[in-house]
Amino acid sequence: MSSLIIKNGCLFDPLNGIDGEVKDIFIRDGRVVTDLSGTQRRGAQVIDAAKKTVMPGGVDSHSHVAGAKVNAGRLMRPEDHIRTVRARTAITHGGSGYTIPSVYKQGYDYAGMGYTTVFEAAMPPLEARHTHEEMGATPVLDMGAYMVLGNNWFVMRYLKDGDIDRTAAYIAWMMRTHKAYGIKCVNPAGVENWGWAKNVNSLDEPNIHFDITPREVIRGLAEANELLGLPMSLHLHTNNLGHPGNWEITRESLKITAGLAPSSRAQVPWAETRLDSRRQQTVYLAHAQFCSFGGTSWRDFQSGAQGVIDYVNSAEHVVIDNGAVPFGPATAMTGDGPAIHDLYMLSGQKWSNTDVELECGSGVIPFVYAKSSPISSIQWAMGLELLLRIKDPWKTIMTTDHPNGGVFTEYPQVMTWLMSRKARDQTASECHKWAYDRSSLGEVDREMDLFEMAVLTRANPARTIGISFRKGHLGAGADGDVTIYDIDPSTLDPAHHQNLASALARPYCTIKDGAVIARRGEVLAVPEGRRFYCQPFSDQEEEKEMLSDLKEWFKYYTVGFANYPVPDKYLKRPAPIAVNRPLEALARRR
């Protein structure tokens, strides 16, 4: 039984409407409590956070840190590992890698930066075992993974028949079987065509054989998502990703789920918050920067963010993460096989592509965003433009789509650009002039404050993916995950942006479940992370019929049906979330 008191800190807790008030935080047995008894106070560890910024632990709702494609990147890039090494200590393993660090280094780097919760945003069902193995080897972090379903043969067949119930039954079974947290939809209907060296280029273009359009897949998956009542909405990677002029298809894609009612029915105890901590959106757009290209070719390339920004400003059912480009080396990895091929045609780099049997595809390619490159410079501007010009911070999340736009260790730099006009101007003066010439970033004066930063990196990622019942805020009952930054809000001057970036990169301390796990980047404790996944309930008769169909088609898989699920032993600290109804009811019905 342990207690922790964080005294006198300036607290930024958006879901509780707290904007920099000096407040004490009490944590008892890993959970936030409103107060401690006298005895508990006497035995408590006390951290003095006077003149420091206190936020809930960081939540990354979109990162690529576990699974087959991440490991393919590691294997493909020995040159990424040679110069970035983290030495082992008495309690930590050694590790290496810059854009695709080894699993240990990933965990330590995130923890040292103040993040405690990270979600892997693309897990092909067939690679679920691999993904869970890597998450299992990642120290400290609480994690979960979104399952890629936008080109799944069963989903496409059932949706073509217009059978949302059957689709939902399939998804429910798949999520329980593979211990997935949410639904990811990557280049809907297009990746299937990539198996024939083709793609789809509009929302109403049916794909080969399945004869289904991207619009039908997006709408169907979103409806099934709400029917099941999953904690997060559909996470959407739109069609034509990385093509000049794709902002239009992005806007049209976002329109598809308008009118759907968000319905999150996770059977969990909700920690107290002043604001509603349930998600409001029915679509969560992934890496909006890559989906907001303007122009018609690379010659007249420009930011197309305006169209996306206008739509998101007018819509209530959309949240985006930006996929910022902080310059430097990256490794593009996505379920969007054709997009990786396009990058290969541009760069001539080494690359890999995979067809994941009946489910999806994938590709990996190294990439460098150079300040001298006009395209990279515009992409840098776009990533910031999207966050700064969408008015409501509760519609935005800050990511780099690690390691696609940049590395997660660049988050402090991205936050600094958002908080400091001077930092942006300085970078704009160092990179290609197209950055300001061909985007609206140069006209933006907005400088985000620490409260908005807490929305973009804690409260909103947690709320958007529905983990806010315990993460992303410090209301009573929430997990005792806290980041304390060496930033005094009363003297914070965004013009001194170098100091700001380094203070954000190495927080005074990171606390997880009420224990200090890192101080100024040095890892002090290595607890086992939780594995969040959903156990949705669906109609049992429907599920029975679906399963007989699934088994019939399983002959097309290279694995046996018995070897398909992720065994329970893969999860050392499972945290299942019953959705729709307790799973016990399901067992009884059988």
Add this chain to the structure above:
Amino acid sequence: MTEIILEVKGPIGLTVEAEAVCPHRLSGLAPGEIEAQLVWQGPAQLPLSDFFEVEVREGEGEVRIAIEGDASRIKRIGQGMRSGCIEIDGSCGMHLGEEMEGGSILVRGNAGSWAGMEMRGGLLEIEGDAGDHVGSAHRGSWRGMSGGEIRIGGSAKSQLGGGMIGGKISVARDVQNFCAIRQSGGLILVHGRAVRGVGAEMTGGVAAVLGGIERFSPGFVETGMEEDPVLGGEKRPGTFIRYCGDYAISKNPKGTLFVRG
């Protein structure tokens, strides 16, 4: 000139990773401090004095390190070197002068693989034979040596100048396979013979094999004959055939390959 004389004490078991043996890292240190510099041997960090007798002759200006005895199990000598000079009496291990930016290194014996990997400047001279990957890129990278000069008095093994983008390499005798692989700039001059794969995936720069190539790369196209061409600042007597390639990797490659006709 300050002279630091390092005499190898005796046979070395596990190879030693001695990045510390580099003029700018030892400059200004007292003999005791030099002896205390740590180097890795397998999983252990040990002081330099475990492996060397150290003698310092104080002087003005640049640092010269002289290594005496058999250093063939000592790796990473002169890694990241910026100035001064290193002279190795006998042979040395792998990664000699890796990523060096300036100064000079002379090896009287042989050097192991990866000598001058991703070198950016300076002079690296090996009087004996060299191993694989001399002046090349690190595994996985396509950007090798970018400046400076490597001279090899004997032969080199495979992948000499892999991914080379600038600078100059000359080999007095033979090379084995895939010399100039992925070369995009700079000059590689082989006075002896090459086995196969010369210039594979080459997109720029010049490679010349004066003694002939056993098995020629298929992606090269003959573009003319030259009498006594000037290569590496010197006239090379004889009739040479000039090739362009590698068409296997690019539609418009700029790599030039000379072979004596």
